[in-house]
Amino acid sequence: MDIEQFLIDTLQNNLIWLLLALLIFILIFKGVKIVPQSEQHVVERFGRLRSVLGPGINMIVPFIDKIAHKVSILERQLPTASQDAITRDNVLTQVDTSVFYRITEPEKTVYRIRDVDSAISTTVAGIVRAEIGKMDLDEVQANRSQLINTIKANVEDAVDNWGIEVTRAEILDVNLDQATRNAMMQQLNAERARRAQVTEAEGAKRAVELSADAELYASEQTAKARRILADAEAYATQTVAKAINENGLEAAQYQIALKQVEALNALGAGQGNQTIVLPAEALTAFNDAFKLLKGRG
Template sequence: MRNEDLIAELIGQNVLFVLLAVFIVVCILAGVRIVPQSQKFVVERLGRLRSVLGPGINFIVPFLDRVRHKVSILERQLPAMSQDAITSDNVLVQVETSVFYRIIEPEKTVYRIRDVDGAISTTVAGIVRSEIGRMELDQVQANRSSLIAAVREQVAQQVDDWGIEVTRAEILDVNLDAATRAAMLQQLNAERARRAQVTEAEGKKRAVELQAEAELYAATQEAEARRVRADAEAYATQVVAVAIAENGLEAAQYQVALKQVEAFQAVASKQGNQTIVLPANAMDAFGDAFKMLKGRS
């Protein structure tokens, strides 16, 4: 009996050691948490927030601490949202937006807000309506970058209590209703027609200015030519006057005789059978001219 009691005692001790070893292994497994790089774990102890585990190996108290939430810290994109807004000049527009965000404080996100995406969507819709309500339609179309910056800044302020960082906020499109689009198209066509008329009028005005400049230039050149001819005639008259003053009446008669000879030569050089009638004293004039030429040579 003693051997049997000894064997039973040994078996009991071995079972106890095995159970103790299993308990230790379970405690180790329950107390060690390996957190991926893209996540954070929210730990509760008896139903209350205990800590937030970052990436890597972490230790918790087995059976007391429990990982309640595993939160991804990767950047997220909300589905494209579309909401109606009215500009300050009473134009109904439909704005399509998209928001990118990431969770930086999981303990705030899991305990302060239930539906993160829905809350951000509602916040963005309200801010977009408010900002567009301060602007006219032309400003909405022209200042889209400033509108995006204002929306991103206000959204970031609103979601700060939720442990969220808004990385980007985009306005994808601004659509108009059919009536407004037709009115804008009509206005655009009218503006194009006005610009075409202005361009045509400016072209005609420029053509008139160029024509006037051309006529003025032609008149200036004609006046200059007349002045040159007048100067030449005055110079010739001065030369003749000087010759008469120096040589007396013979110089004048010489010039007149030369002009007559040149005139008869021009008549005789024309083609065809021509009959030249000379005055009675023409030969005397030729004779005087020849005498003068002979005398001058």
């Protein structure tokens, strides 16, 4: 009997220790929470928000606190959305947008909004329509980066109460109906034709200007040559006048005789057989010239 009682007591003691160890294990399992780096956990106590657990090892009160929500804090991309928008100049466009965001305050996200993606998509669509309605089509095409920044800022203001940070907003494409595309193509072709005509006219104008410049240059050079020739003739006249002034009539007669002889030589240097008939007075003048030249020699 003593041995049986001893065994029963030992078994009871071991069972108590076993139950105690199991209880400690359960308390540790329930009280110690390891949160991944990419998540944050929202803790509730009796249905109310207790705390938000960050990455790493965290402690909660077992059986009283519980992990109500496990929220990923990784950046997310909304599916590409298309919405119709009318510009200020009444052009119907279809705008494709994409938004990137991340949750920064999980307690706001889980308790203030049910479907985050749908809510952000609806907000973006409304803001895109409102902003494009303030701009003409040409402004939408030319100022896309400015439009993106405006949309991003407005979306950030709208979702601030949801604990969300909008990291990036993109306008992927702005599509037009076929009629508008055809009209724009006609306008583009007309503009190209106008530019070609302007370029051709400018080229013709430049050619006329260059031709006028060439004629003016030629006229200036001709006038310059004539001025130089006139200066040379004036210098020769001055030289002859000076010689006459210094040597008297004999120098003038000598010059005349020299010119007469040069003229006779020029007549005799012609090609072929030719006969030169001179009047008697001319022969007398040439004879006097030869005498004068001989005397000067």
